[in-house]
Amino acid sequence: MLNRLVLCSSVLVFACGSQQTATPGAPPTADPVAKTPTSPPAPTTVEPVAKKELPAPPKQPSFAEPYRATANKIIKAALADKGTWKKLAYLSDRIGHRLSGSKGMEKAVKWTADTMKADGHVVRTQKVMVPHWVRGIEQASITAPIKKPMRILTLGGSVGTARRGLRGEVVVVTSFKDLVAKKAKVKGRIVLYNVAMPKYHPEHGAGYGKTVAYRWAGPSQAAKLGAVGVLMRSVTARSLNSPHTGSLGYTKGIKKIPAAAVTVEDAALIARLAKTGPVKVRLRLGARTLPDKPSANVIGELRGRDKPDEIVLIGAHLDSWDVGTGAHDDGAGCAIMMQAITLLKQLKLQPRRTIRVVLFTNEENGGRGSKAYFKEHAAEIPKHVAAMEADTGSFTPYGFRVAVADKTKQNAAVAKMAEILALLKPINATRARAGYGGADIRLLTKAGVLGLGLDMDGSKYFDYHHTHADTLDKVDPKQLVQNLATVAVAAYILAEMPGRILPPAAVNKSADKP
Numbered sequence: 001m002l003n004r005l006v007l008c009s010s011v012l013v014f015a016c017g018s019q020q021t022a023t024p025g026a027p028p029t030a031d032p033v034a035k036t037p038t039s040p041p042a043p044t045t046v047e048p049v050a051k052k053e054l055p056a057p058p059k060q061p062s063f064a065e066p067y068r069a070t071a072n073k074i075i076k077a078a079l080a081d082k083g084t085w086k087k088l089a090y091l092s093d094r095i096g097h098r099l100s101g102s103k104g105m106e107k108a109v110k111w112t113a114d115t116m117k118a119d120g121h122v123v124r125t126q127k128v129m130v131p132h133w134v135r136g137i138e139q140a141s142i143t144a145p146i147k148k149p150m151r152i153l154t155l156g157g158s159v160g161t162a163r164r165g166l167r168g169e170v171v172v173v174t175s176f177k178d179l180v181a182k183k184a185k186v187k188g189r190i191v192l193y194n195v196a197m198p199k200y201h202p203e204h205g206a207g208y209g210k211t212v213a214y215r216w217a218g219p220s221q222a223a224k225l226g227a228v229g230v231l232m233r234s235v236t237a238r239s240l241n242s243p244h245t246g247s248l249g250y251t252k253g254i255k256k257i258p259a260a261a262v263t264v265e266d267a268a269l270i271a272r273l274a275k276t277g278p279v280k281v282r283l284r285l286g287a288r289t290l291p292d293k294p295s296a297n298v299i300g301e302l303r304g305r306d307k308p309d310e311i312v313l314i315g316a317h318l319d320s321w322d323v324g325t326g327a328h329d330d331g332a333g334c335a336i337m338m339q340a341i342t343l344l345k346q347l348k349l350q351p352r353r354t355i356r357v358v359l360f361t362n363e364e365n366g367g368r369g370s371k372a373y374f375k376e377h378a379a380e381i382p383k384h385v386a387a388m389e390a391d392t393g394s395f396t397p398y399g400f401r402v403a404v405a406d407k408t409k410q411n412a413a414v415a416k417m418a419e420i421l422a423l424l425k426p427i428n429a430t431r432a433r434a435g436y437g438g439a440d441i442r443l444l445t446k447a448g449v450l451g452l453g454l455d456m457d458g459s460k461y462f463d464y465h466h467t468h469a470d471t472l473d474k475v476d477p478k479q480l481v482q483n484l485a486t487v488a489v490a491a492y493i494l495a496e497m498p499g500r501i502l503p504p505a506a507v508n509k510s511a512d513k514p
């Protein structure tokens with residue numbers, strides 16, 4: 001279940017304060033971290049980054065210092081870059097949304113592959129079969145004690161209602177505990193999970209992780225007690241009457257009941273009305289799941305000059321929900337990664353190792369792209385020097401969350417990344433901290449590859465997340481190229497430095513069952 005909980009929500013796990021569990025097993029030799037001088041600079045740890053000074057310089061010179069001039073060159077070129085915006089604008093405005101199985105996703109696969117080829121990169125696609133869920137019609141209204149239409153979005157993966165719709169009295173609950181306490185009332189009724197997402201906190205991040213479990217597991221938990229439908233208060237801390245979609249996960253063996261997100265405003269209204277008497281609603285959903293369809297991961301490479309078989313993977317997900325145009329989620333991540341290798345190529349910076357862009361398919365409602373990548377590249381896992389992911393939109397970059405399976409190597413890896421990120425002082429993206437890498441690199445990280453989640457200001461992401469409002473106008477072109485600079489500098493140094501931050505991960509023998 002946790003796998004599904006982290007879909008499209010890199011923020012989720014680090015917001016919860018947990019980190020990935022370890023799958024160590026790296027050979028004891030060739031650990032460059034262990035041999036390097038100690039006392040590297042402590043990472044900057046407090047937001048906002050701009051207000052804090054860097055810690056005192058380390059006694060030993062930073063291993064990254066020789067790259068400062070090159071880093072400055074990359075930053076300067078990135079901040080003047082127009083290509084990232086152009087790519088994102090095409091993906092967002094011309095192709096539009098890219099739900100798995102949709103025409104938009106098919107077009108996006110072709111266009112991103114063609115574009116990376118035109119930029120001079122080595123490109124291939126990896127075929128992946130993906131779920132094909134379609135939304136269909138969606139209507140909902142409060143029918144008693146007042147009459148009011150509601151703006152809703154069916155949850156991804158939901159079954160539809162009967163053609164004539166579903167009518168029922170609402171049971172409002174505020175937690176799973178509350179649901180169980182009210183179980184005598186649930187049978188034959190529609191459960192509303194009215195759980196407020198906590199506000200963004202500069203230290204603890206977004207409160208997404210605290211509420212998304214209701215969206216994922218809520219329908220089956222309610223169905224277990226005899227509910228006939230579920231309404232979910234949208235998972236956002238700030239609302240302008242927009243419903244937010246996202247995946248649900250039905251539990252095997254429990255009846256699948258229809259489920260839709262209502263706005264924060266309508267959830268609050270129903271809760272207020274329910275305090276004084278029964279509230280009835282009508283729900284009509286045409287959602288259904290069709291047979292799987294072929295899709296693909298798109299893979300583009302800037303080949304290494306010296307060790308082309310060693311890989312720094314930089315990834316994002318190409319699919320999106322079918323509302324809005326997936327500009328922040330995750331069109332921005334795709335455009336940043338695609339442009340990062342193009343920028344290095346334009347600067348004639350061919351690093352020692354290969355930088356591999358992977359645009360994963362089906363992150364939102366299945367994660368099939370990342371599973372297929374992991375399975376097909378099982379033998380190549382030890383050659384992955386790092387895996388980087390961008391999946392929290394495009395806002396002011398802070399640096400990277402560093403995910404290390406072997407916790408004994410965590411601090412040293414964070415310290416090494418801090419040395420690299422010190423070169424990003426001109427744009428203040430200097431923070432390295434332990435945390436979650438991302439949903440599409442999760443299997444690689446778990447296997448022992450250094451995981452890096454592009455870390456940025458998360459105060460606005462969940463306002464737009466999975467809504468009709470996730471469109472290009474919400475993206476700031478300046479922040480977009482700051483993210484480009486952060487990714488390009490870090491990817492270049494990881495691909496160019498003589499050693500690697502973590503020793504090679506073991507070949508994953510259970511890759512068939514990731």
Ligand SMILES: [Zn+2]
Pocket residue numbers: 007008009317329330363391
């Ligand atoms: Zn996403």
